[in-house]
């Protein structure tokens with residue numbers, strides 16, 4: 001697939017890739033997600049309050065969330081065999097998040113239960129347009145350590161792909177990316193939420209999936225339209241990232257892989273809640289790439305997964321199954 005085709009071409013690596021392809025014909029794709037788990041505390045409101053203003057909310061619900069866990073569930077619902085790695089607290093939210101992951105067929109054997117910090121939470125407001133604003137309190141997520149990565153790194157060679165985000169300590173993300181290069185799996189880094197990160201660590205097998213704000217921050221180019229998105233992609237590539245996919249919500253996604261830059265529009269849907277759309281996209285992209293789709297085709301699939309996710313409320317509960325994505329395309 002495209003992810004592997006942009007490999008360095010070294011002989012041993014090429015052979016390994018060929019072997020992986022043969023294995024993949026008989027196995028479900030294996031993905032490890034290294035990242036966050038949060039309990040999302042979600043308020044629906046007609047509109048977001050202005051600073052200093054009180055508004056009445058329309059309803060409150062709790063949903064399993066966290067970018068890492070969302071991406072894990074997203075990939076599992078699309079058919080991948082997913083292992084989650086991260087930290088929750090020893091509390092009721094942690095228990096509920098793990099139970100939910102297990103119900104969604106995600107392997108939680110490597111999730112640590114932190115003695116000292118509570119499970120991460122996210123306060124999320126969603127307005128009538130489906131737009132959201134989020135304040136996350138990281139808790140146990142930020143207690144992930146390099147030692148934790150050392151404990152699970154032997155699993156990397158069994159994976160087809162690693163997915164990471166930036167809701168755990170950035171130095172741990174960097175460490176995991178560096179270590180991964182000694183094993184075979186390519187990395188998808190979803191650099192969310194927006195913060196500076198040493199994206200130079202990604203190698204030629206890896207893919208960066210920022211949204212327009214994250215791409216703007218990392219490239220120094222403010223994205224307003226397609227041409228500024230292209231400039232931002234170029235800026236990210238100038239920092240050494242070979243393959244970049246910039247997600248632009250209802251406007252689709254821009255991909256640049258060093259050979260070509262192209263735009264893949266999104267299908268139009270009525271947004272109910274945009275929470276986890278980026279997570280749905282990254283999960284869709286990961287599964288499609290492992291299944292040997294070209295990057296453009298994989299972005300098309302990922303756009304559909306993201307579009308379906310915004311039609312339902314909540315994070316993980318909104319992520320579509322493989323069947324739902326296929327029906328969306330009929």
Ligand code: RIB
Pocket residue numbers: 036038039040064065066067070121122134136167275276277278279315
């Ligand atoms: O990407 C959406 C996620 O971001 C939410 O589920 C919330 O937990 C925050 O981490």
